[in-house]
Amino acid sequence: MLPESSRHRIRVTVNGQVYEREVEARLLLSDFLRYELGLTGTHVGCEHGVCGACTVQLDGQPVRSCLMFAVQADGREIRTVEGLAPDEERLHPIQEAFWEAHGLQCGFCTPGFLMTVEAFLRENPDPTDEEIREAISGNLCRCTGYVNIIKAVRLAAEKLRAGR
């Protein structure tokens, strides 16, 4: 027999907006964001924690949304790729840098990289290439070979430093 699944009311802040929903305990945070909130910018590539496509920020730190249950986000703050650009006209400097350096091809991995890199550059505004490689090593990209992603992160760091 299948065990019962408990249901829970949760209140989560996503990109500054508060959402209240009732969820099944087993609903993954990634599925919650994508299907309950319609924030499909967060992608799902493996559901076992390796590919990093589902990376979102939980209270400002990058985490795998496929390895958390939505119920665990109750009362917490989530930031997804949809919350990165300041408005409809402008992109975030990291997004601009990925654009200029051709840091994406199919774009499937991109949101995960952006959310990882945003937190990384906050902590380390002037990284070496080696540090960049380490920082993004938890995100797989099958298209770019990373060369231009590393270039993009370098460029993003410059832009952010210049804007500060």
Add this chain to the structure above:
Amino acid sequence: MATRYFGQPIKRNEDPRLLRGRGLYVDDVQLPGMLHMALVRSPYARARIRRIDTSKALAAPGVVAVITHADLPANLQGPLPPLIPHPTLKHHKTQFALAPGQVRHAGEAVAAVVAESRYAAEDAAELVEVEYEPLPAVVDMEKALEPGSPLVHEDIGTNVAAHYTQVVGDVEKAFAEADLVFEEVFRPDRGQAQPMETRGVVAVYDRNLETLTIWDSTQAPIRIRSGLAELYGMRANQVRVIAPNVGGGFGPKIMMFYPEEVLVPWLAMKLGRPVKYIEDRREHFFATNQERDQIHRVQVAVRKDGTILGIKDVFLYDTGAYIPYGLIIPIVASCTLPGPYKIPNYHAEFKAVFTNKTICSPYRGAGRPHGVFVMERIINRIAEELGIDRVEVRRRNLIQPDEFPYDVGLIYQDNAPLRYDSGNYPGLLDKLLKLIEYDQWPARKEQYRKEGRYVGLGLALYVEGTGVGPYEGARVHVEPSGKVWVATGVGTQGQSHQTTFAQIVAEELGVRVEDVEVVTGDTGAFHWGTGTFASRAAVVAGNAVALAARDVKAKALEVAANLLEASVEDLELADGQVRVKGAPQRAVSLGQVAVAANPLRGTIPPGQEPGLEAARYFNPPQSAFSAGGHAAIIEVDPATGMIKILKYAVVHDCGRLINPMVVEGQIHGGVAQGIGGSFYERLVFDENGQLLTTTFMDFLIPTAMEVPDIAIDHQETPSPLNPLGVKGAGEAGVIPVPALFVDAIEDAFSGYGLRFREVPLDPNRLRQALAEAGVPGAGSTAA
């Protein structure tokens, strides 16, 4: 007119949406009332299905339907249609929508469960009771050929699907005249493309319009549309297939059909509700096509100056349980082997062998890495046997620039003669040697050895057939706003068509790249074409776009000549206008021209079609041949078998470059996949045909820590075969990597007589080989 857009590293039109997380991938399609499908898959590689009981699953919460083979309509019960026939493909066995009483590889779909959520569907899938009678599996392609081997398809009495031989010249004579003859066996192992997005299908049937709309992560939406219409007995224009943003393809996303592509639309029609299937990563490992395992036995005849007289390559190609895709891979392997070298006498023979493993179909490279691996290994062996530098041996055998078009003497995958259109291979080699500083290598290597470090340089050259036919088409349309709308049939999986095609149009029509909107992969927008594969989109569709744009230009000039009361020869297109040369104030905007070309009243000249629009097709007479060379410097720690790539260099010639930034990106990605396939990624099957690597914890895709920086230099030898002079670039990056990878490692340990014949290597295999060769620090081989 000076080039403004063509050839420039222009930022991509597609990026802003993708960067904001607003792409539309199949799993992003959400429709009211949508149901979700999960599949029950065989745990056995070969088994008879005795009984299936779906009653418990049907009773589970949220379940709407449970389907087995017996529940399918007759048109979906038989084998699915074969994709690419070949005269020697005697047994064109194809897969089923759901297994009919027998399964032939682990992971084959046995039943489909449809429920209100994927969670509920997976719950219920566990409740479908299938009684299997496991049978001995055929796993190893050599054993599959032994008498008494179990048969994957019992009705044909053999595991050989096809046996094909092509011969150039007189191979026996070449061997008789040779100074040196040797034989080698090479075994590239199985791998998989593993795009970051798995496969997915969403379908909805509209009863009012009697139309079926399908979002499919396919590389060939038009083919899927036509095939499905035929299968369901519908008119083609009742079926619309959209390949929205696709999260990487690399080959396996072009198939006809994956079972899910047939089941989901049928279920949507049957149940009257939209249905979605998103493959999960574990399923992707055994349900999406694989590739790469071959066994080559090659004999070589050489003159003592190092020139090759003849090659006899006899190989086995493991096609897995079915062979929908025909013989493309082994034919490409045979045809890629000669590469940039003159092989006057060549015997290429293969058998395509069935095994109880997942189906094989082209994965980026599609046999090319095999051909190059075998050829480049041969060259190194010649160098070693004759004591001639490996670069010198290459030089002595290269096709010279004045020998084009060069006829290799074989028939290629497109059934046209394998004839190289243009190239400069010595030029490529020189550039490569310069980029990797080959002249300084002997001294550097000696220095490394003195420091006790094992560092080697590897290199490999290749020629790549790209841009195969039959055709692609495009429609270019100017809106009254002056914006240009382009539709073409090829889909895009990250190859930047929205930008490169826009560049082609911008160049012809004198508009800004961002004012050209390109729609790809939607049969509702353009419905003739074959798909994005074999590095063909830029060549075939790109030229169709150029031809259509040129027609639009001609028409714009004609219409504008009327408006401006000037003659066509005095006009030019620039800055979104048609204007009089030397008198730019006399101008009309392209938008005005578009309006004038489609007037509500008045007249248009007889014979002129309305609107500023043209559709054109491009049918290449044969493939265009790109070429290149890669080199790398790799360090090995003999005690652990771990490697570090110190330097990686690429020289590449894909004819005229539309957007060098895009081409370089394609190369980077290819190289990374090549590195994966050389040292990290291997699909491991046990003796029962069970796949042991079904997660990213076991199948190791390189991360940013494993892929080095990549230096790239270009050479541009335009193709004379198409108006743009372009050649394909999509697969190049991956092709030579395994070959140069083992070359570098052998070089690092030169003097120890190491010869690698298998890829991928890994730390375990490498350390073991070094230990067997007696390399200090690698330890003994005794347990």
Add this chain to the structure above:
Amino acid sequence: MKPPRFRYFAPTSVDEAVELLSTHADAAKVLAGGQSLVPMLNLRLARPEVLVDINRIESLSYLRVEDGHLAVGALARHRMVEKAPEVAARVPVLQEAVRHVGHVQIRNRGTVTGSIVHADPSAEMPAVLALLDGSVRVVGPSGTRDIPWQELFLTYFTTTLGPDELAVETRFPLPPAGAGWSFMEVARRHGDFALVAVAALVTADETGRVKEARLSLAGVGGTPVRPERAEALLAGQALEDDVLAAVADAVREAIEPESDIHASAEYRRHVAGVLAGRALRAAMERARRGGEG
């Protein structure tokens, strides 16, 4: 790959958590960082009926240096340990080792204590626990007890923790002042579990000989291994080639690695000896410099 159904509880105190665990006994599992448990749920390789999520027990989120120990609360994430200045200063080998655990996104969630009680023999944290002769503090229905590492690990993914017990703290004794240390790992890719990892701790006398040396290995059998004979061989020795060769042999004798798709037992045995030598040399180098970074 969606997790099976379960009932979910998020207690806010240790007592509450322990009560839930004892009520549901074998049917329940603790959910800490979830970086090992959730993948297993998604793959349906684990099917607990009840999940007891300890992430709301804020009192367990701490790092403290106290009475000769680094005490790591059960909610202390890998990342917290990685970035804590007191860890860098007092237990640098732990800091080095923790950086080998997965990637930043994993370390932001995964807990050190979860890593240890999960008892993956290829994991870094258990090997460091063994190196430092540490223990895990657990609370169960019958109270609190400390389990020394030797009594904790039984075999692959198996510990002596009862199903109704909650690990609340991992206790790493501080290495002796001036001890040199090293952590070395061979993994297929950066961030992967170790094929073999070796941690070493060395104190040296004035002449540069070993006073005391400790080695601890991961990836070489069902549990972390301290090769006692190898450690004993080192006492009073200078790290000459022949000594290290004997140590390597002793290390290889002390372990029972298994073969899997990533490496053969023979490979692991060989590399264990190699890394032991390299780790000892690096640790000695640090010991000579007075135990500084």
